[in-house]
Structures are given as structure tokens and as C-alpha cells.
Amino acid sequence: MLKLEQLTKVYPTGDKALTDVTLEIPSGQVVALIGPSGAGKSTLIRCINRLVSPSSGKAILDDVELTALGSAGLRRERRRMGMIFQEYALVERLTVMENVLSGRLGYVGFWRSYFRKFPQKDVDEAFRLLDRVGLLAMADKRADELSGGQRQRVGIARALIQDPALLLVDEPTASLDPKTSRQIMRLICELCKERDLAAIINIHDVALAQMFVERVIGLRFGVVQFDGPPEGLTPDVLTTIYGEEDWKETIQKVDEEDLQDVVS
Amino acid sequence: MPVSSNKNGLKVWQRRDRNSQLLNWAGWLFGTIIFLYCWAQISDATEWFFVWDAPRIAADIGTRALPPRWGYIGTLWEPIWDTLNIATLGTLFALVLAVPVAFLAARNTTPNRYIIRPIALLIIVSSRSINSLIWALLLVAIVGPGIFAGMLAITIRSIGFCAKLLYEAIEEIDQSQVEAITATGASRWQVMAYGIVPQILPAFAGIAVFRWDINIRESTVLGLVGAGGIGLQLQGSLNTLAWPQVSLILLVILVAVLISEWVSAKVRGAII
Amino acid sequence: MSRTSTLQTDVRLEDLVGRQWQKPAFIKSNMWRWGLTIGAIIYLILAIGSLEVNWARVSEGLDRGLQFVLGFANPDFSSRAVDIREGLIESVEMTIASTVVGILISIPIGLGAARNIAPLPVYIVCRGIVAVSRALNEIIVAILLVAIFGFGPLAGFLTLSFATIGFLAKLLAEDIEDMDKVQAEAIRATGSTWTQWINYGVQPQIMPRLIGLSIYRLDINFRESAVLGLVGAGGIGATLNTAFDRYEFDTAAAILLIIIVVVMVLEYLSGIIRAKVQ
Numbered sequence: 001m002l003k004l005e006q007l008t009k010v011y012p013t014g015d016k017a018l019t020d021v022t023l024e025i026p027s028g029q030v031v032a033l034i035g036p037s038g039a040g041k042s043t044l045i046r047c048i049n050r051l052v053s054p055s056s057g058k059a060i061l062d063d064v065e066l067t068a069l070g071s072a073g074l075r076r077e078r079r080r081m082g083m084i085f086q087e088y089a090l091v092e093r094l095t096v097m098e099n100v101l102s103g104r105l106g107y108v109g110f111w112r113s114y115f116r117k118f119p120q121k122d123v124d125e126a127f128r129l130l131d132r133v134g135l136l137a138m139a140d141k142r143a144d145e146l147s148g149g150q151r152q153r154v155g156i157a158r159a160l161i162q163d164p165a166l167l168l169v170d171e172p173t174a175s176l177d178p179k180t181s182r183q184i185m186r187l188i189c190e191l192c193k194e195r196d197l198a199a200i201i202n203i204h205d206v207a208l209a210q211m212f213v214e215r216v217i218g219l220r221f222g223v224v225q226f227d228g229p230p231e232g233l234t235p236d237v238l239t240t241i242y243g244e245e246d247w248k249e250t251i252q253k254v255d256e257e258d259l260q261d262v263v264s
Numbered sequence: 265m266p267v268s269s270n271k272n273g274l275k276v277w278q279r280r281d282r283n284s285q286l287l288n289w290a291g292w293l294f295g296t297i298i299f300l301y302c303w304a305q306i307s308d309a310t311e312w313f314f315v316w317d318a319p320r321i322a323a324d325i326g327t328r329a330l331p332p333r334w335g336y337i338g339t340l341w342e343p344i345w346d347t348l349n350i351a352t353l354g355t356l357f358a359l360v361l362a363v364p365v366a367f368l369a370a371r372n373t374t375p376n377r378y379i380i381r382p383i384a385l386l387i388i389v390s391s392r393s394i395n396s397l398i399w400a401l402l403l404v405a406i407v408g409p410g411i412f413a414g415m416l417a418i419t420i421r422s423i424g425f426c427a428k429l430l431y432e433a434i435e436e437i438d439q440s441q442v443e444a445i446t447a448t449g450a451s452r453w454q455v456m457a458y459g460i461v462p463q464i465l466p467a468f469a470g471i472a473v474f475r476w477d478i479n480i481r482e483s484t485v486l487g488l489v490g491a492g493g494i495g496l497q498l499q500g501s502l503n504t505l506a507w508p509q510v511s512l513i514l515l516v517i518l519v520a521v522l523i524s525e526w527v528s529a530k531v532r533g534a535i536i
Numbered sequence: 537m538s539r540t541s542t543l544q545t546d547v548r549l550e551d552l553v554g555r556q557w558q559k560p561a562f563i564k565s566n567m568w569r570w571g572l573t574i575g576a577i578i579y580l581i582l583a584i585g586s587l588e589v590n591w592a593r594v595s596e597g598l599d600r601g602l603q604f605v606l607g608f609a610n611p612d613f614s615s616r617a618v619d620i621r622e623g624l625i626e627s628v629e630m631t632i633a634s635t636v637v638g639i640l641i642s643i644p645i646g647l648g649a650a651r652n653i654a655p656l657p658v659y660i661v662c663r664g665i666v667a668v669s670r671a672l673n674e675i676i677v678a679i680l681l682v683a684i685f686g687f688g689p690l691a692g693f694l695t696l697s698f699a700t701i702g703f704l705a706k707l708l709a710e711d712i713e714d715m716d717k718v719q720a721e722a723i724r725a726t727g728s729t730w731t732q733w734i735n736y737g738v739q740p741q742i743m744p745r746l747i748g749l750s751i752y753r754l755d756i757n758f759r760e761s762a763v764l765g766l767v768g769a770g771g772i773g774a775t776l777n778t779a780f781d782r783y784e785f786d787t788a789a790a791i792l793l794i795i796i797v798v799v800m801v802l803e804y805l806s807g808i809i810r811a812k813v814q
Contacts, residue, residue, distance in 0.1 A: 049447055078449035089444035093462040097557060102458050106449025113450075114457050116559045123557045131549040139552075140560045155444075162448055299636045302629040306689045309626070309770070314686035322684045349583040393799035394792060395763040397675065398773075401780050402788070406601040408593035411586065485675040489766065502679065514676065521671050 001027040001198055002048070002166055007057035009043050009222070017043040018222040020057070027165065028196045030189055032209035032230075035219035036242050041202040044219070045168040048200070049081045050074055061166065079106035082159030084188070086171035088151040090158075092144040096135060099143050099154050100126045103161035122161070129157040133187065149180035156188060160195070167192065167199035173208065181205070185212050206233065325507060332512035340497060340516060346411050347493035347520070350486065351479035354418025359472055362423045366430035372442075373434055373460065384427070391424030396482045400491035414491035418479050425478075426471050433467035434460065470532055477528040484517045600783065607789035616775065616787050623772035624794060627761040630692045630771055634761075635754045637693075638700025643746075645701060646708030653712060653738065662705070669702025674760050678769040689770030696757045696764075703756070707749055708742065715741045744813040751806040758802060762795050 002025040009018040017040040025031055033041050046052035048059050050066060059066040066077055082103070090099045104122045105113055112118065118126075130136045133153035135146075143151060152172060159167060169188060173181035185201075189212045192199050203209045209216055210230040218226030218233075218241040225240050226232070314321075367373045369384035400417035407413050437460060445459035487495020494513060501509035563569040613620065648654045648662030674695055681691040715738065723737030765773020772791060779788040 051443055051447060075449045075451060078447060081447070083444065083447040085440060085444055087440055089438075089440040091441050091445065091458060091462050092438075093465065094458070095560065098458075098559060102445055102450070103448050105445065105451075105454045105458060110451060110453045110457070113454055118557075120554070120556065123555075124553045126557075127549060127552045136549060136552070137547040139547075139557075158444075158448070168447075299633060302633040305626070305629045306633055306693050306770075310688050310690040311686050315690065318684050325683060346586065349586050352579075353583055353587070389800055389803075390796055393759060393796040395759055397763045397766060398776065398792070401766070401777065402604065405780055405783065406594075406597040406604065408590055408597060410588060410590070412589045412594075415587065481673050485673050488675065488679075498676075498679075502683075517673070517676070518671055 001025060001062055002200075003058075003060040004048070005058040005060070007044070007047055007059060008055050009040070009047055009052065010055045016222055018047065018054070021219075021222070021224055023217065023224065023227065025166075025198050025200065027198050028192075029215060030192050030197075030199045030201065030213050031215045031217055032213040033200055033202045033217050033219060034204065034206055034209055034241065035225075037204065039219040040222035041219055042170055043222075045083075045170055045200055045202060048166075049078050049083060049168060075106055079162050080165045082162045082164035082167045084152070084155050084159050084167065084169040084172050086174045088148070088155045088175075090143040090151055090154055093142065095140050095142055096130070096146070096154050097126060097139045100130060100157045100161055103158040106162065125161055126157070129160055130154075132191075133157050148176050149184060152176065152180075152184050153187070156184075156191065160191060164197065167197055167201075169199055169201040171202050171204065173203065173205065181208060182211075189213070206238065329507035329511035331508065332515060333506075333508035334512065336509050336512050337516075340494065340513065343487070343494040343497050344516065344520070346414075347480070347483045347495075350411055350414040350418055350483040350491075350493050351476060351524075354415045354483070355422060355472065355476045355479050357415070357419040358422030358426055358475070359468075361419070362426035362430060363468075365423060365427040366434060367456075369427060369431040370434035372437070372439070373456075384431075388424040388427050388431075391420055391422075392428065393424075394421070396421035397485065397489060400486045401489045404490045409490035409492070411492035414483060414486040414493055417486060417491055418483055421482070422475050422479060426475055429471045430464065430468060433464045433471075437463040473528045473531045477524050480524040481521055484520065600785070603783075604785040604789065607785035607787075608793070610786060611790035611793055612784070612786035613790045616779070616784075619775045619778070620772070620787075620791060620794070623765065623775040623791075626689050627758065627765075627771035627773075630689050630696060630761045630764075631754060631758045634693045634696030635700060635750065635757050638697045638753070638757075639704060639750050641697070642701045642704035642708060646705040647712065647734070649705055649709035650712035652715075652717075653734075662709075666702050666706045666709070669698055670706065674699050675763065675767060678764050678767050682768045687768040687770075692761060692764040692769035692771055695769060696760060699760065700753055700757065703753055704746075704749055708746060711742050711745050712738060747813045748806075748810040751802075751809055755799065755802045755806055759795070759799060 004021055004023050007018055007021040008016075010016050021044060033044065035041050043052055047054040048061075048066065050069075054067055057067070061077060061080065064073075064077055066074070069077060091102065094102070098116065101116075101118050101122060104118055107122075108118060127136065127139070130139055133156055135150060135153055135157075138146065138150065143154060146154065155172075167188070172184055172188060176184060185203075185208055188199065188201065191197070201209070201213065210233065213230060216226065216228065216230050216233060217224060218237065220241050226237050365384050365387055368375070368380050369388060371377070371381070374381040374384070396417045399420050400414055403413040403416045403420075407416065441463065442455060442459035445455050450458065483493050483495075485495045485498075487493045487497065488499050490496070494517065498510065498513045501507075501513060561569055563572065645662045645665055648658045649666055651659055654662065677698055678691060678695040681694050685691045685694070719741060720733070720737035724733050728736065761771045761773070762776070763773045765771045765775065766777050768774070772795070776788060776791045779785075779791065
């Protein structure tokens with residue numbers, strides 16, 4: 001469904017963030033993108049919805065070449081790609097409901113959105129999603145009154161109300177505590193399954209990635225180093241991605257935690 | 265090297281070494297000379313005879329001005345109303361005009377960094393550099409004396425002030441919120457309305473009230489050059505040496521300033 | 537446990553679906569919201585009604601406005617060069633002298649107006665001085681001082697010094713009140729005298745801001761000095777006033793351009809200096 005062909009990004013400073021990234025993601029597949037900071041994970045997903053313009057290469061979503069779109073076409077395609085951000089990126093001074101409805105901006109005209117007159121079916125869907133993420137009672141609270149985990153749930157609802165085919169998720173758990181991190185990851189993966197959504201999840205926490213996804217892509221210095229099932233992440237593979245370190249600990253710890261999680 | 269040895273070979277600590285010490289003294293000396301020169305020039309241009317006489321004149325004016333002519337207040341209500349209108353309407357129009365200028369001047373929202381942004385900055389600096397009284401002088405010559413000239417003067421003077429503070433606020437917004445709205449497929453104007461405007465709204469309200477407070481003060485003196493408001497009465501009273509009226513007008517202005525300061529503090533408190 | 541139910545309340549989805557949604561109003565009470573809106577509209581109508589624009593006069597004046605704009609394109613620096621030069625020099629002299637004197641006086645007053653280092657009686661007196669200085673418009677002060685001291689730059693110098701005190705002393709006092717108490721306490725704990733304490737514990741903390749504010753005030757004083765001439769208190773304002781009175785818009789434009797350029801240069805320099813001290 002999503003195809004990247006030799007996607008390359010060189011920043012004006014000369015930093016090469018991505019080099020010839022080629023991969024394909026079938027619909028409904030959830031992929032974790034791992035790698036050290038500065039590996040180009042954020043750049044990669046931003047190149048897909050063109051918040052960052054790639055220098056060369058192609059990104060193709062269902063036969064539409066995203067990298068060749070003009071601004072109107074780009075807006076139309078962006079509606080099909082929901083994005084979830086690291087620091088939530090909610091508009092803090094708007095209410096939870098307005099934040100969720102802002103996911104429909106690509107579908108309604110300016111004045112309609114300006115006067116907050118969204119179609120009734122959008123409003124209903126917003127309520128359903130808020131209920132699904134457990135925040136129905138907070139609909140009219142201002143976003144800056146929420147806790148981190150709650151904000152990320154609003155962020156998820158905002159991405160889903162776009163009715164996307166693909167979710168781009170940028171470090172969804174980086175600002176959250178371990179327990180909330182798991183809940184959020186679980187929520188994202190469940191929702192993807194329910195709606196048959198493909199997703200690319202940037203995540204620096206390898207253990208968390210292994211717990212939830214079916215495919216892992218490892219990035220280092222903007223080059224794909226690994227692409228396979230989570231079981232394939234052996235210490236050797238992790239060394240090629242992250243550099244020299246004793247990985248046995250990490251992997252083992254994951255297993256134990258996982259066990260505990262199952263038990264509890 | 266702040267630690268140096270003196271003749272006896274003892275280490276002494278000094279805050280600065282000798283060169284920077286000399287430079288420091290030279291700087292102070294130079295500054296003092298400039299100041300003394302300026303003062304000498306002012307002093308030369310002053311009739312000291314009048315200055316020595318000043319306490320007597322001040323006392324004289326004081327006894328003439330007090331008590332204020334309270335009955336005069338009846339004729340002051342209309343100028344007070346005019347003054348309020350000059351300040352309020354001037355602030356409103358200035359805000360309407362300052363918003364686009366601010367968006368054109370802010371680095372992150374300007375459509376063109378090399379042509380449009382410098383023009384917007386030029387508008388801001390021109391408007392800010394020139395006192396509203398000078399704008400009033402000019403506008404009285406153009407549109408004739410009256411409230412309209414005063415209001416335009418306040419408007420023009422305030423555009424730069426408001427636009428400057430506003431564009432600084434726009435440059436400080438959290439870019440990730442804008443990014444998030446952009447990623448939903450929103451149009452340029454929707455990104456503005458959802459991503460940027462909510463973030464700068466508190467700053468905008470604060471600037472509006474702050475400037476309104478300043479404009480109340482400024483509009484009280486615009487009448488001196490014929491641009492309407494209570495300043496006209498002040499000018500008239502000064503010309504006829506009607507000191508009891510002058511003292512009443514000054515009292516009224518003082519009260520107006522205090523009230524406007526109180527109101528702006530209240531409103532700012534309510535917003536933030 | 538997909539549905540985190542930490543927020544169990546009586547809000548139910550079934551009640552909300554199908555209902556219209558509205559953004560909660562900024563002012564909750566209906567009465568206040570409508571009252572304020574209607575009040576604002578009535579005020580605006582009355583205020584705009586009081587403007588009394590004489591359009592005939594305006595259209596007549598537009599010609600002069602055009603001349604003025606053209607004056608900017610072709611400013612005349614030469615025909616009144618002597619007046620402009622003398623006025624400008626006088627403005628600069630007034631600016632520098634008054635800023636220096638203003639700073640010197642506002643430091644003790646600023647210290648006195650900070651509640652955390654000054655005893656109450658001193659505090660009240662100093663705050664009173666600040667309040668009076670801030671409440672009186674420069675032009676009004678200038679008028680009174682011209683009446684007392686006669687025409688000339690002395691009145692302007694005194695006006696600007698007085699205004700500087702209100703501005704600097706207030707901000708300085710606020711800065712001292714916000715300073716880091718621990719640093720000041722540490723110095724006091726060494727057994728220092730009051731002046732030593734101010735010198736070591738307080739001064740280093742407020743110095744960068746004091747320098748920044750002083751330069752900012754220099755900038756303001758220059759701008760203000762340009763208008764004081766309108767009421768006879770010296771400086772370039774008198775030349776400007778004459779130019780407007782004679783409808784010599786090209787000369788007026790030249791003077792305004794000079795003011796704008798000087799202000800821009802001052803702002804640029806103050807930006808550099810402030811960046812350096814902080």
C-alpha cells in the first residue's frame with residue numbers, strides 16, 4: 001500500500017538524514033521503526049506526509065505519488081495519513097473536542113471550521129472516538145488541563161477521525177512513564193487492528209517495539225540496517241543498529257517484563 | 265591575568281589586569297566628558313536669570329492655580345468622552361491593521377523573507393519611531409483639526425508598537441502544534457486559525473489592553489496640536505493663563521490615567 | 537483493559553451522539569455575554585458617531601498628504617540645514633544628559649522602592665515618586681517646566697530626567713524584588729555591611745538588566761526629545777513644528793527620516809549591547 005523508493009533527504013546544512021530508503025508496507029501492517037536518535041526516523045515519516053520535503057526518491061500511497069503532488073493534492077492525501085506526535089502537539093488553548101475535530105480540517109471549508117460548525121457526523125464520530133479512548137467526559141476541557149497520557153489519547157483520536165489508511169506515529173511514548181507508554185502503544189495497535197490500518201511507529205524503546213508489532217525496521221545514519229520480524233532482533237543485529245553494547249540484558253529484561261505483564 | 269606581582273614580589277589579586285583597568289577608566293572618563301559637554305551646552309542655552317527666579321514663579325503659579333475651578337468640570341465632560349474615543353477607536357483600528365503586518369513580519373509566517381518581511385519591518389519601525397504628537401501635527405495639517413486627526417495619529421503610532429510585540433509572540437509559538445494541524449491536510453488559512461491564532465491570542469489581548477492604557481495617556485495631550493480631546497481645553501486655558509482651570513484639567517487627566525491603569529490591570533488579570 | 541476507565545462519570549456516549557456540539561463560550565453567563573456584546577456595539581456606534589469627519593476638508597487635505605508622501609521621496613535636508621543640525625544636536629545633548637542624570641537618581645529610588653530591601657517609610661516615599669512620575673505625561677511636565685524655567689533645553693532636560701526616574705526606578709525595583717534571595721542571603725551571612733551587601737549580593741544580579749534598560753531608555757528619551765520642542769522645551773521638535781506650520785513637507789520629511797534613522801541605529805546598538813551584557 002505504501003511504497004518508498006530510494007527516498008533520500010539531505011538537509012541544507014549538508015547532513016544526510018536518509019539514504020536510498022526503499023521499503024513497502026502492505027495495508028493493515030504495523031511496523032516499528034527503531035534506531036538511535038539522529039538515525040533519521042522522524043525525517044522518514046515526515047518525508048512521507050511531506051512535512052519535510054525529500055531531496056530525491058519517491059513515496060507512493062495506493063498508486064498516488066506523494067512526492068509529486070501540488071499543494072491541493074498534498075492536502076487531499078494528507079487526510080489519508082494520520083499523524084501522532086511525540087510531545088502530543090495538541091493545540092493547548094483549544095478544547096479537547098476542538099482538537100479532535102481539527103482532524104477533519106482537510107474535509108471542511110475554512111468558514112465552517114472557523115465557526116466550529118462541523119458536520120453532525122463528524123461531531124458524532126468525535127464523541128465515539130473520545131469514548132473509545134476513554135476521554136468522553138473531558139470533551140470540553142482545555143487540552144492543557146490534561147495529563148500526558150490523556151493528551152496522547154486526544155492526539156490518537158485526532159489522527160483517527162481523519163479516517164486515514166495509514167498512521168504515522170512519531171515517538172508516541174517518549175514523554176510518558178513506562179506504564180502509560182504501554183497503554184498508549186497497546187491502544188494504538190488495537191485501533192490499527194480494529195480499523196485495518198497500516199502504521200509506522202517510530203520508537204526508540206526496542207523492548208516496547210518487540211512487544212507490540214509484527215515487523216521491525218532498523219535505521220542507522222539514514223540507512224535501513226534491518227527489516228524483519230521482532231524475533232530477528234538478535235544482539236548482533238542490535239549492534240549493527242545501535243553500536244557496541246551488551247544487549248543480552250535488554251532482551252532478557254523484556255522477556256521478564258512481558259511475563260509479569262501477562263501474569264498481572 | 266587578575267593575579268599579578270607587585271614590586272615586592274607579592275602576589276596581589278585585582279579584579280582586572282592593568283590594561284583592562286586603564287580601558288575601564290578611559291571609558292568612564294570619556295563618558296563623563298561627554299556628559300559634562302552636553303550639560304555645558306544645555307547650560308549655555310539657558311537663561312539662568314529665569315532659573316534663579318524659578319522658585320518664586322513656581323510658588324506664584326501654585327497660588328494662582330489652587331484651588332482648582334471646580335465649576336469648570338461641566339465643560340470638560342465632552343472633551344473627556346472625546347479623549348476616551350480617540351484612545352479606544354485608535355487602539356481598535358491599530359489592532360486591525362497590526363495583525364496582518366505582524367504576520368508578514370514574523371519569520372515563520374511571512375510569505376517572503378527578502379521582500380515582504382523588510383517592508384513590514386520598515387512599517388513597524390517608522391510607526392514606532394515617531395511620537396503620536398508628531399503624527400497628530402502632520403494629520404492636523406492633512407485632515408484638519410479635530411478628533412479624527414487625533415484618532416488617526418493614535419492608530420498610526422500604535423500599529424508599529426502592536427505589530428512588533430505581536431510578531432515577536434508569533435515567532436515564539438510552539439511549531440509542533442502548527443505541524444500537527446498541517447499534517448491533517450488543513451489549508452493555509454485553517455492552519456492559521458487552528459494552529460497559530462489560539463497560541464497568540466493571550467499575547468494579543470495583553471498587547472491590546474497595554475496599548476489602550478498608553479493611548480489614554482497620549483490622547484490627553486493630542487489637543488495641544490489641535491487633534492481633539494481634553495488637550496484642547498488645556499491649551500486654551502494655558503493660553504489665557506487660566507491657572508485654576510489648568511489645575512483642574514491636570515487633576516482630571518491624572519484620575520483618567522489612574523482609572524485606565526486600573527482597568528488594564530484588571531482585564532489583563534482576567535485574561536491570563 | 538482497552539478502555540481505560542479512570543474517568544468514570546455519568547457522561548454516556550449514547551446521550552451525546554446525534555447532539556449538536558458547540559464550543560463552550562468564553563464568558564459562561566449568558567447575561568454577561570450578551571450584555572457585554574450589546575454594550576460594546578452601542579459604545580462603538582456612539583464613538584464612531586462622535587468622530588465628525590469633515591470629508592470636504594479631508595479631500596482638500598489629501599493633496600497636502602500627497603505632498604508629504606512625495607516629500608519623503610525627495611526630502612530637503614539643505615534649505616534648513618542649520619536649524620536641523622542645531623535642533624538635532626540639542627536633542628542629542630538633552631537625551632544624553634537627562635539619561636545620565638535620570639539613571640543616577642533612579643538607582644537610589646529604585647533601591648528604595650523594592651520592598652525586600654527598603655524599610656516601609658522609604659518604600660512608600662519612593663513608590664510615590666515613581667507613581668507621580670509615571671502618571672504625568674512628558675508633554676504636560678514639559679509645559680509646566682517651561683512655564684517655570686522659561687523656554688529652552690533646560691526644561692526639556694528636566695522633563696526627560698523626571699520621566700526616566702519613573703521608568704527606570706520602577707523596573708529596577710521590580711527586578712530587585714524578583715532577584716534570587718539565596719545569593720543575597722549568602723553575602724549577608726558573611727557579616728557584610730548594608731552597602732557591601734548591595735554591592736556584592738544585589739548589584740551583580742541586577743546589573744545586566746539595568747544596563748539593558750538604561751540603553752532602552754536612551755532610545756525612548758531621544759524619541760521624546762523630538763516632541764518636547766513643540767511646547768518650547770528645546771530640541772529638534774521646534775524645527776519640525778516650524779516646518780509643518782509653513783507646510784514645508786520636504787523639510788519635515790527630512791527631519792522625520794533623520795529621527796527614524798537615529799532610532800533604528802540606537803535600537804540596533806542597544807540590541808548588540810544588551811546581548812553582550814546578558
